[in-house]
Amino acid sequence: MVLGLLEKRLTFKPTRVEHNGLKGFAHERVRFGHEFGLDLDGAFSDQGSKSVVLFLHGNRHNISRFREHYDLFSKLAQSFFTFDYPGYGISAGAPSESAVYASARAAYDFLISTKGFAPHQMIVYGCSMGGAVAVDLSTTHSIAGLITEATFTNSREMAKHLYPYLPLWPFLPIRFRNDEKIRKVRSPVLMIHGEKDPVVPVSMATQLLNATQGNGRLIVVEEADHISCLTHGEAQLKNVIQEFINAVSA
Numbered sequence: 001m002v003l004g005l006l007e008k009r010l011t012f013k014p015t016r017v018e019h020n021g022l023k024g025f026a027h028e029r030v031r032f033g034h035e036f037g038l039d040l041d042g043a044f045s046d047q048g049s050k051s052v053v054l055f056l057h058g059n060r061h062n063i064s065r066f067r068e069h070y071d072l073f074s075k076l077a078q079s080f081f082t083f084d085y086p087g088y089g090i091s092a093g094a095p096s097e098s099a100v101y102a103s104a105r106a107a108y109d110f111l112i113s114t115k116g117f118a119p120h121q122m123i124v125y126g127c128s129m130g131g132a133v134a135v136d137l138s139t140t141h142s143i144a145g146l147i148t149e150a151t152f153t154n155s156r157e158m159a160k161h162l163y164p165y166l167p168l169w170p171f172l173p174i175r176f177r178n179d180e181k182i183r184k185v186r187s188p189v190l191m192i193h194g195e196k197d198p199v200v201p202v203s204m205a206t207q208l209l210n211a212t213q214g215n216g217r218l219i220v221v222e223e224a225d226h227i228s229c230l231t232h233g234e235a236q237l238k239n240v241i242q243e244f245i246n247a248v249s250a
Helices: 002-011 063-075 097-113 129-140 155-162 178-184 202-210 229-248
Strands: 028-032 040-045 052-056 079-083 122-127 145-149 189-194 216-221
Touching (some): 028 097, 063 079, 063 122, 063 229, 079 097, 097 122, 122 229, 178 202, 189 202, 202 216
Antiparallel strands (some): 040 079
16 A cells, blocks of 8 residues: 555656646647546647647646647647646546556547547657657557657666665556557657656667667757757757658658
8 A cells, every 4th residue: 555655656746736728829728538437638729730749748747837849839830639637737537557548548539539630640749757658559549650758668667767775666566668568559659868868867768769669760869858858959859850740640
């Protein structure tokens, strides 16, 4: 019981506040996921593109934290959908590994059934823990392409890296098995990682790249730390992401 509570506290760090959607960005605020037993808060921005980015944020804050990504999508005239996991923002429920996976499936279904996008038009983009959710979704659902940013190998390796002094980490269950799941992803994969990421070392990105069976590409952004790749490398990443989206959704 204590071990389970510790694991959950180390893994999920939600900010549960009203965030006014994506203030400053043209968007539609939606509630969705009811057919999956969920009640989630999301925001869809229609930029008129044929493709759509399903954006999955990290384990901290809520969707308002990742505005630099939405700004980039807007500059690319790229439609996107983002949402808060259970227990984040004003989404109902509590976070867990299964809950964040289920919420991504609900978001995928929303874009297919409500917004009319086809699987070959969908690019799934996940940051940090969101990258783990994106990898999981990509193993079970057809997509055009997968983008991960600052994504780790698995939860136990993360605990070992962040809390080497904690005697309990060897006994924690291994969750978010990105190192195993990414081998099953058949769509093209673009990985982005900060050169100086202290939270998720760039060596983990290299391990994931080696597990992609040759369909992955890794971009290491100089001077960037955790979730600051767009700050340090926007010009480079704008072109790389645009080219990737054009190639996989053509």
